[in-house]
Amino acid sequence: MRIHNTESGELEELVTRRPGHVDMYVCGPTVYGPPHLGHARTVICFDMIRRWLMHSRTVTFVSNYTDVDDKIIARAREEGRSAEEVARTYEQVWADIMRRLRVLEPDRTPRATEAISGMISMIESIVERGHAYPANGDVYFDVSSYAGYGRLSHQSLADLRAGARVEPGEHKRNPEDFALWKAAKPGEPSWESPWGPGRPGWHIECSVMSTDAFGMGFDIHGGGSDLVFPHHENEIAQAEAATGAKPFARYWLHSGMVNLAGEKMAKSTGNVVMLSDLLEVHSAEAIRLLVAQTHYRHQLEFTEDLVEECERAVDRLATFRDRVAEVLQVDSAALTGPLLEALAGGRDGYAGSGGEGEVGPEAEAMSALERSMDDDFGTPGAVAALFEMTKRANAELDTGRLDAAWSWAKALAVFDEILGVLPPAREEGADTALVEGLVELALDIRRRARESRDFELADRVRAGLGELGILVEDAPTGTRWRRDRRQTAGR
RNA sequence: GGCGGCGUAGCCGAGUGGCUCAGGCAGAGGUCUGCAAAACCUUGUACGGCGGUUCGAUUCCGCCCGCCGCCUCCA
Known part of the structure; x- marks a missing residue:
């Protein structure tokens, strides 16, 4: 089996750490709002990848919830709720929608807030090994100290430096450094740490949750292509800097973006199709x-x-x-x-x-x-x-x-x-027997009408059933009927 | 500016150095049917432009044009 590894940019033979087993981690959502089609695309792609691997191997599939983040905090303020309540709400919404999309549940779904102590230890290790420095209650990763930086996104430090910038209130030595730990601001969720109260930075959680699950050197790490830089690049730097071990993950898989009207679907621009709306109308x-019709790496x-x-x-x-x-x-x-x-x-x-x-x-x-x-x-x-x-x-x-x-x-x-593209057959409902009985009755009347060549009546029965969402077809073996899926797809 | 990807018949979208063909949807004709539906059959000589390599390129190389993504939170 050959798979495309973002790190090498090439197709590579899949050789897993343990023969017959695949340990796979895919970055999950930041739960601050309902998911859109872009999320579904990524999740469905990795669902199909996982299912194919399961066809011939044992797969352990882990995907996280990011439940502490600026956007969640902002949302909580808007809604007058706690960040935790907001996160739990949208976690549930996410899980419900993914279930409706027939996505297999991950074997484990770790939460960032439940991995804080692991993050603190990892940050401590990174600091001890000289790859990070505390500053005013923040802790920053020292990118210049880590030789492999840019390996995944194929960029040199100089390239990255050109685009890097420092936000007001940050205490970086160099613009390309990134936060591992952020000092608490008033009114924000925070945890005690050796550097004072604060919360984890952008990327440390995935380094911790994936290695918690699998240790260093697990098989496949996946996510949307927009995560290649900086998220995944930083995950690698953190995990490898903390342990001195290599590699963090053996294969990096990235799925392409969904475009709407020629532009990337993104919540921030409002250029989105929400899944709850889409599922109202479509199966x-x-x-x-x-x-499935588009290759997972393509737009x-x-x-x-x-x-x-x-x-x-x-x-x-x-x-x-x-x-x-x-x-x-x-x-x-x-x-x-x-x-x-x-x-x-x-x-x-x-x-x-x-x-x-x-x-x-x-x-x-x-x-x-x-x-x-x-x-x-x-x-x-x-x-x-x-x-x-x-x-x-x-x-x-x-x-x-x-x-x-x-x-x-x-x-x-x-x-x-x-x-997972075969639609479910006739659904069993409370009224299934009644519906079937009535349809059969109508079809019996139609059959008699046809036998007496009263086609006007026969066609009226067929049209009437059609309006109710029952499709009638005359096959050589007899008349059969089925529900019009498209009329009932949203329910 | 740096890194990466894409440009294939009406639309979506695979793929390949030449040999019979991706596939779906739509269209046209046909078979079947009381009519329809479903299904099947037939039908479309497509590969952004210009050069190069080659006996031969849509497929490899170069340049150009166009589109998109990442470089900032983002699936």
């Missing part, structure tokens, strides 16, 4: 497909029309899944939930549908999936493989070749395990 699957230009297109594409997959379920005479729901997972577990023997020597669509799709994903997590290729399989299998279904349906179901299971 998680369409959003995931949109993300993603967002428009409403693109999600709408993905919605139609997802419908296509759902229709195929339902056809397969029909052939197998199982409920579609069974091909979406636990059975699918069980199927995905046994991934041997994609015997294929054809006769001897013929390779079935699912076998080709599986090898294309593997090829693409093993090459720097090529989700676009995986998506293409999924649709290619759908087309070919549909063609076989059209000609009545059903013997491979079970293999298709298994392949769908694997694709859904990695990408």
Whole structure:
């Protein structure tokens, strides 16, 4: 498996610290407001990366919450609440939305405020080893003392110096130095430390939380590309300066930004699509497909029309899944939930549908999936493989070749395990039986009307159901119906 | 200014030194159907510009043009 390492700028063979295991840390959100599509893009990219790694290895996935920060404090002031209340609120909002986007929960979600003592010890080590200095209750990292600085972002100290600046009230020796600890200001949350009361600086938390989880030299560290500098650069400097060990992380993965109207989506400019709004109108699957169709390192230009297109594409997959379920005479729901997972577990023997020597669509799709994903997590290729399989299998279904349906179901299971783009089948609700009964009743009336060639009545029944979000289709095997996903996506 | 990325058919978006093709959406024609829907089949000779390397470049190199990101909190 080859993956792109930001540090080398090249594709490298993935060699993990422990064979068969991957320890992975992805920078989580600063919880000061609700998440937007840009956040989702990053999270979904790393979710798919994680799922692919899980396909063949044991993965421990850690992602933090940054719950102490200037913006949280500012927000708390606005809302007249404590910073902690603000952080807990938006942590919950984040977790809810990511669950709705079918993102797997991290194995651990450490909070910055729960790692303060670790941060203090790390800062002490950095100071002891001569890479940081206290000044007026602050502590700054001495960038000039650390030779590897700029390694990740491929910039020289001179380059960085040109852009660096000193904020009023800071006590840096050099502009490129950065704060490890900030002296408390009145009314702000603070913790006791050897340098007096204060709170941690911008980047120390991730150095501490990731090494708390995994120690030095863990496998993969990820995040959005806007974190490369200074956040990740500083994480490296801190962890390596504190321990003298190298490397901090073996592979650095960075996902691209989402653009809206040609510019980066960012809260600060108001150039955002909030996920709560997007999920009112669109399904998680369409959003995931949109993300999967662009390589994770590339920029993603967002428009409403693109999600709408993905919605139609997802419908296509759902229709195929339902056809397969029909052939197998199982409920579609069974091909979406636990059975699918069980199927995905046994991934041997994609015997294929054809006769001897013929390779079935699912076998080709599986090898294309593997090829693409093993090459720097090529989700676009995986998506293409999924649709290619759908087309070919549909063609076989059209000609009545059903013997491979079970293999298709298994392949769908694997694709859904990695990408999570198959929409859930008919949802069970309190009124499911009633709805189904009424629809069947209406369809029975329609069937009788058709038999007596009263097509006007038959079409009225179909149109009426259509208005209620029930799609009716006459197949050679009989009439089938389904709910119009797009009318119910927001619920 | 420094670092990095991108420019592919109507739109989105993979990919590759030549060989039959990414894929999705949209469009056109067709099969099926009472009609529709779904599905399938057919259909589009695209690779920003100019040079260079090469038998041959969209793919490699150089320059130019355009767009974007980071260099400040940011997924």
